[in-house]
Amino acid sequence: MQIHRIGRRWFLGGGAVAAVLGLGGLSAASAVTRPPDGTLSTTAAAPTAEVFGAYPSVSDDGRKVVFEGRPSDGSERTRTIWLRDTGAFGVPDVELTVPVDGVRIGDSVRPTISGDGCVVAMVTEMAFDLFRDDDGGDRWDVYRLVLPECGGTLGDWEVVSTQSSSDGDTRALDRVLPDEAPAMSSVGTDVTQVLGSADRVHTVAGTPLLAPNTTFRYVGQREPDVSADGRFVTFTSDAVSDDPVPDWGSGPVAGGFATSQVYVWDRWSDPVAGLEDPVVLVSRLHGVAAADGAHAPVISGNGQFIAFESSSADLAAGATLPDCGAVCANQIYRYDQVDGSVVLVSREQTLPDKPFVAADSGATQPAISDDGSQVGFVTRSHNLFATESAAGVEPTDGDIVVASVDLGLVRRASTLADGISPGPGSNAHPALSASGHVVVFDTLSANLLVGYEASGRQVATIARPARVTAPALDVGTVGVLFPGPTWYIAIRNEGPSTFLPATVESSNPDFAITGGTCALGLPVPPGQACEVHVVLTPSRPGPLRGEVVVSESVFRGTSVRTTVEGAGGEPALTPSPFSGLDFPTTVVGRSTTPISTGVANIGFAPTMISRIALAGDNPDDFVISSDGCIGYTVNPGATCSIDVSFVPTEPGYRTATVVVSNELGQYTTVLVNGTGTRVVRLDAALPSVRAGDEVGLGASGFSPGAAVSIAWADGRGESISVTASTDGGFLALFPTRPNERAGERVLVAQSGDQVAKVTVKVIRRVSSTTPGSPVWGG
Template identity: 45%
Template sequence: MGVTQAAADDVAPTPVVSEPVPVVQSVVSQTPTISSDGRYVVYAGAPLLPDDERDSTVFLLDRAGDKVVELTTLVDGIRPGNSVFPVISADGCNVVVITEMALDLFRDDDANDRWDVYTLRLPWCEGELGDWSLVSTTRGTGFESSAADDVSPLYPPAVSGEGALVAYTHRFSGTAPDLTGITVVDLTVPLGDPGRANPVAGAPAAAPDTTFRYHGLREPVLSEDGNVLAFTSDANAASPLGEWGTGPQPGGFATSHVYVWDRANIDPNTNVRRISVAPGGESGDAGTPAVSGDGNVVAFVSTASNLVPGATLPVCDPECPPQVYLFDRTDGSLTLGSREPGDPTLPPVAANLGATKPALNRSGDELIYVSRSTNLFPTRSSEVGGTLDGDIVVTVPSIGTVQRMSTLADGITPAPAANSNPKVSANGRIVVFDTLAGAAYGKPPVDGRQIAIVEHPPVLSLSNLDVGTVAVLFPGPEWFLVLANQGPSSFIPALVEVDNPDFLISGGTCVDQIGVPVPPGGVCTVNLMLMPSVPGKIEGTLTIHEYGFGSQTISSELTGFGGEPALAPSPGGAEAHPMVVGSRDEPMVFSVFNVAFNPVRVKSVRIEGSNPDDFQVGTDDCSRKGIPASEACTLEVLFTPTASGRRTASVVVTTTDGAYTTMLVSGDAHWEPKLAVSNTTAVAPSKVQVVGAGFSPNTPVWVSWADGAGKPTLVVTDGFGGILADVTLRPNDRAGNRTLVAQTADGQLASADLQVIVPRRGGRSNSPRWPGN
């Protein structure tokens, strides 16, 4: 017997969630990374002491107590130097940095270019602050192995989930100082021993000798287990011989591609794969890879125009705007990640101004990137910041949602497009990035970038359940509850328990797949039954837990009755179609069977539970009627939502003897507001009246121009969900076809087009200032 808020094989509806608000650090800081659980954030920043003349040092933020500690402090006897690109391992135990400081006094002679890679194990993992270990070394044994002094400070290092593997970019060779290579270091192998440091698979043995120019191998990223390493290269790393590549024109740079090295595959003929090329050949450069923690999904940036057949890309003029792509290693598919929101099964329309800087959560179902594109959101942000800055965009490709992370305190107004370098926790719940617009977020202005942290927990639903009357000491029918995740981040079940042993958990995906994320738009199930130990009412609470920092729990109240069962419904529950608030769905039909050995009479049919006002009993052939043994009566229930979101209720059918049975009904509802203007053509200066309907009642609504001009106008809907507002057109407003947007913090959205005419100042014969008028 099934009870569900969404059929087990259905996809939950596109979630409507409010935009989160970033929390910005008050100091100069940049290039953050975050631990898997979202507790620890490391970043580079300006030193705090006034006599510290370095440009950059490394800090660690513990979000559990909002404590910040500097990791690369000045040390007596060690020449000061900058430290950049800190990376924290997924378990939050290890930090890897690139630094000029000779933190290993025995092996680092503090000479040449000075840049080396070091790692630090943190105190809560039996480490000690200041106890840095050298990673980048020359070949040799024992103390013959010294600091390499050849690390590139332009590309961040990579570290596996437990910190045992580190990959970094360095000078390819002494004879090719402008060329880069990648070395992978296994820290479980003693320093200087064979096998500790090895070049990335597919690296050429010697510097190139061709008519093309080269950047080299660079930008390594690692999966949590270290078995998947993605990187950028203009050498053909998929060739066992490691041949240098070619480009569109001799004398220019060779084409760069993204490669994936499966380190668990020892076959050099198949363990490296090029993922950034279409069957028809290459048509652009690729780079900036990111890999999901489980290693199954790789994101990258490419200017190629032929990677995804059927995709609508912006015009190349002459350069093609870069786009973010997703490569799925499980099936070899390649999809466009930076796309307009909407049905993911339709041909994609790309971000019209491009996208860069991808990041992925652990399971690869949430993608974050940077974009200035104007076709992703109804409103635009101001165009400030650097060439790689923009909005911080979060998308769930499987359900086609797109969300802006970089909003101001109202959760609506876009922050200036001066944000970059996003990273995300394993469950996608915490996003970190850096910004030049710290003052816009409410922080005192500083001379530089500042890191911002955004938390956007998932919206979960789990119905209460009343299983009705069950025979004492006999197990009743099996029911199932569905935990639905409406996004915008994942939920990871770790423990499912019930506090009354009369309720038996018998399985379900929430139970059988502990630790497997429930992605946005996804569901997991809990199967259970009641075996009453005593007669009478029985109550319990089912709870599904996460573990770790920032974990969530969700509970369901369980009810039943120990006695002689008389009724059994078919089906045990039903799911309505998604509906607009205030509308009515087609009936959900139930048959209620008499399972007793004698005729029974139905006393009543009632709707109870969480949202009883959202459902109505329609045709009722059960109430106040007798049902012969083994026969059934029929009733219909209508979904009539009064509010948005997940709506659930129980239909309770009771006999004159007090036995009862229940059916769980549920549905999803959303608002569908409309917006209109008093006149679709307006001449400035003047006022335009904006009229809206279909919003939720008594709700703040922000009315603004889609192009980001001016400040939003805040109005509150009336008791029927309507708005009425005046928008002032000023003489210096932009003329042309424009759009007004009305939206709420929880995503209700409507727009209206308006042609704005701004007369030229002076020079017209009908102007009041014209001589003679």
């Protein structure tokens, strides 16, 4: 699809590229800097460091990255477009906007790559299509390129930003504003209408028919993004675009800028036929527009969620916001098209029943995953993490953060190699792969974050693969050649990114995959699970074993495998009820209240239970606390009961199998599971330390053998790493510098999501040449 904005009005075409075009039709607005809503101005101050890579875009699978950077030919150009294939080790980046003989050189900026990695769109001054582009006016136009692996040819750029083609006019517009990237649907090669077709370009719903005639100043419609299927288009507008007859909006002060809001347009709606409104206001709460407006929208690939920036306190819905002063800081919000809710994204990690606390220095530059469960952003806030990063020098730089919105978790992506210690806050412009398993951004600290031995601003790629668990399964005794009952394997995603199951395979055909949500390929956000349905049909008597593998198909994707077991024979026992035991989250070392389960005799004769055992992945985490089965004869149709307790030995998801056998070796199983958690603690040997001396520390509750990073919470000074002992504790001496900042300081010990803090008072070292010392000169 294509969006053309003429005089900050938009037109949408039938292709796959949504191109932002500003033609300067609103001279009062286009000649000046944009309103103070956090959007960037084309007249922004020059960067303090040379730019070799900026404004990246990443394909859905996380493999291909395009970005603007420094040209390689030594010409007077300052910006060109590069393509990086992160899966081709040692292959250099490819420059895509190479000058062509006979074409006046110019800059190329703001690239976008389609979700399928086939098409690149960008804004350029160079007239690659001399037949349609006369290289006149302001020169800037949107072009697209199909990459060679998808049937295209390098250098074969097609102009996208053409005149309205209702009369067949396909000339280039030559007046696109270069400060916004084109937006593209997932299948970038899917251009449904050819150039010159009357259906290629359409006016975007929500566009006023007349030029503004008010006392306010306008920027117009801008900042578009499009869902993966091209159905939904979100944008920023200072018109009242959701009105039946859109008109230009108003602002707080006559002569100033009108207030902008975020909208979404459903291209498939048909208001004439009585269906839903085509344009809906996004930046609202309880139907009321954000008082201070909103901007910078991004839409999830599935079209359900829209993340955006706003400084309006009324959107926070009771959350604690930082003091505004003259201007409130922007925060990141997420809108849900299904229920119309708006939730604060840039917030501290809090318990579900506690009020939200917003980022104390605000947040900007949202990015979003395809399922909308993860939202990335940039922040300089101090309250989101236990340790602070060193401040960056560019005004738009900060930490790169990815929030798992529904879980209320925020994780810093711009960390050092240990995955814990914060890198410098000199990062901007994040983009997420479809599942969020890859984050790309530009940074002045590439050498520290990803080991690039290069100076200036570079593009960094951080992998965040999903951590997925699957319990072992034992289905017990099943009749030979007869299908047994359906068993369920829960494939749990522990995050930090979404798991996208693409294949579900069984290594043994006796264990058939019969269904489950994993086989549907539906996204599994962090903290959720999909199911694999398994049925054993033994081909022979005796023990049987196989393996079930669930895999993603994306680059650097995740696979999880688990064993499945059973036996062919005459079945005599079955769980009653036919379900597992789910235990509540429990502190490591503590025991839950027992839960009872039953075992039923499904045979035709009495049977005696001879053995009950724990097996599977974590048998030591569960205890048979009461047994009413062993030694008892169970009549046909009768049951006996077993009580099981959960006593986790480690944090995380823990599973086991209760195996119940009779005297003939026939058996059944009960799946048990729970989540263990640790209470970590950090203590200092003394409440104070003199600068230059060491702080004695002791800790407990960390995972055995875990690498733990210790640093000052304010990010000053050095950090050290220690390894937790087998009981999860450690003793360490933390060095301080002779010139260490004095006062109450906080030391933080962190391993993954385990964080412990202790306050230590640092006392300034007294100089040996002060009055009263032996060398004092009087």
